Amino acid sequence: MKPEPEQKRLLNDVALEGADFREAMLGQTLRVVRRRRHGRQAGRAVVLFLALGIASFLVYRHTGRHSSPTEAQTVSRPYRLVQTIPLPVAALVSTQPFTNAVIAFSSAVQIVQTTPASGNFRVLNDDELLASVARPAVLMRIDAHSERLIFVNSDGEKDLEPH
Amino acid sequence: MTEGNEMAYHIFFEAYFNRLWRYLLVAAAGNEDAARESLQATLIRVARHIKPFRDETVFWSWLTVLARSAYKDETRKRRRYFSFLDRFTMHVTVVLENPAVADADEKLLAMLSSQMALLPPDEQKLIEEKYFAHRSVRELAEELQITEKAVESRLSRIRSKLKAAALAKLNDETRA
Numbered sequence: 165m166k167p168e169p170e171q172k173r174l175l176n177d178v179a180l181e182g183a184d185f186r187e188a189m190l191g192q193t194l195r196v197v198r199r200r201r202h203g204r205q206a207g208r209a210v211v212l213f214l215a216l217g218i219a220s221f222l223v224y225r226h227t228g229r230h231s232s233p234t235e236a237q238t239v240s241r242p243y244r245l246v247q248t249i250p251l252p253v254a255a256l257v258s259t260q261p262f263t264n265a266v267i268a269f270s271s272a273v274q275i276v277q278t279t280p281a282s283g284n285f286r287v288l289n290d291d292e293l294l295a296s297v298a299r300p301a302v303l304m305r306i307d308a309h310s311e312r313l314i315f316v317n318s319d320g321e322k323d324l325e326p327h
Numbered sequence: 328m329t330e331g332n333e334m335a336y337h338i339f340f341e342a343y344f345n346r347l348w349r350y351l352l353v354a355a356a357g358n359e360d361a362a363r364e365s366l367q368a369t370l371i372r373v374a375r376h377i378k379p380f381r382d383e384t385v386f387w388s389w390l391t392v393l394a395r396s397a398y399k400d401e402t403r404k405r406r407r408y409f410s411f412l413d414r415f416t417m418h419v420t421v422v423l424e425n426p427a428v429a430d431a432d433e434k435l436l437a438m439l440s441s442q443m444a445l446l447p448p449d450e451q452k453l454i455e456e457k458y459f460a461h462r463s464v465r466e467l468a469e470e471l472q473i474t475e476k477a478v479e480s481r482l483s484r485i486r487s488k489l490k491a492a493a494l495a496k497l498n499d500e501t502r503a
Contacts, residue, residue, distance in 0.1 A: 170458050170459050170461075171436055171439075171458075172432070173458055174439065174454065174458040175349065175432065175435055175436055175439060176345050176349070177458075177486055178439060178486045178489045178490045178493070179345065179348060179349045179352060179435065179490065180345060180348065181483065181486040181487050181489075181490050182487060182490070183348065183359075183363070185363060186340070186344055189344070189366065189367050189370055190336070190337070190340050190344075192367060192370070192371070193336060193340075193370040193371060193373070193374050194333055194336060196371050196374040196375065197331050197333060197336055197374045198331070198333075200331060200374065200375065201330075201331030204331070
């Protein structure tokens with residue numbers, strides 16, 4: 165049975181008689197509402213701030229990668245940059261000019277003539293030749309078909325001479 | 328309300344405060360203190376958990392669920408308090424929950440009607456004139472040849488008497 169409006173009005177007035185806490189309860193409820201609203205707003209601000217932070221970090225990383233100097237050099241320069249570090253002084257080898265800059269060849273060099281027909285020889289290449297002598301020597305190319313073996317120390321030449 | 332609009336809460340209070348209060352008076356078996364505490368807790372729960380509802384009936388059902396759970400929590404709190412007191416006084420207080428508050432208004436109205444019948448004739452007449460014959464306080468004051476304030480005061484006294492009797496009856500019914 166639904167109460168009549170008159171009955172409802174009486175019921176309402178009787179129930180609320182002496183109950184003057186409506187405004188206090190409204191105030192208390194509104195305080196909770198405000199606190200929740202502020203909490204939500206702060207939450208949104210934090211989320212927005214985090215999103216902006218992440219976005220700016222990503223943008224920075226993206227643009228930073230393109231403007232990186234080492235990468236730009238790698239892409240645009242046609243050479244490879246090699247960085248060197250100076251050697252310690254103890255590792256340096258210094259050279260001095262010869263005191264006797266001119267090495268005199270003796271005319272008594274014996275030239276051994278070989279012919280392909282004899283068959284008693286083996287052709288040595290440059291490395292084998294240099295390896296066969298125990299003294300410091302250089303192989304000097306004279307022209308397209310001839311080279312000369314020069315000993316830094318003239319004693320070497322003696323070793324090479326047939327005994 | 329879900330967005331925290333304060334005006335929406337004013338409208339909500341206008342529409343549901345009295346109804347919730349009456350509901351909780353019945354749920355609390357006429358215990359005004361428990362009903363008041365439960366009502367405050369209910370309103371705070373509304374502010375915390377408000378969500379959209381498809382119609383008013385569903386919304387009211389949700390409100391009653393909140394009110395009942397707030398009342399249960401309040402009762403639990405009070406029981407703890409009373410059991411603490413009992414340890415000192417050795418006095419057993421029986422607090423029973425009202426199981427049926429399906430239509431609180433109907434129940435209250437029935438009690439109100441029965442209590443109205445017990446009022447003295449002049450008080451009955453005053454209430455009937457005010458609420459059922461729709462006569463203003465000024466008209467009643469002129470008829471009774473007293474001030475409007477005196478009429479208001481009399482009405483207030485009668486309402487208090489009716490309320491106290493109805494709540495006492497609610498309480499007795501729950502204990503029985």
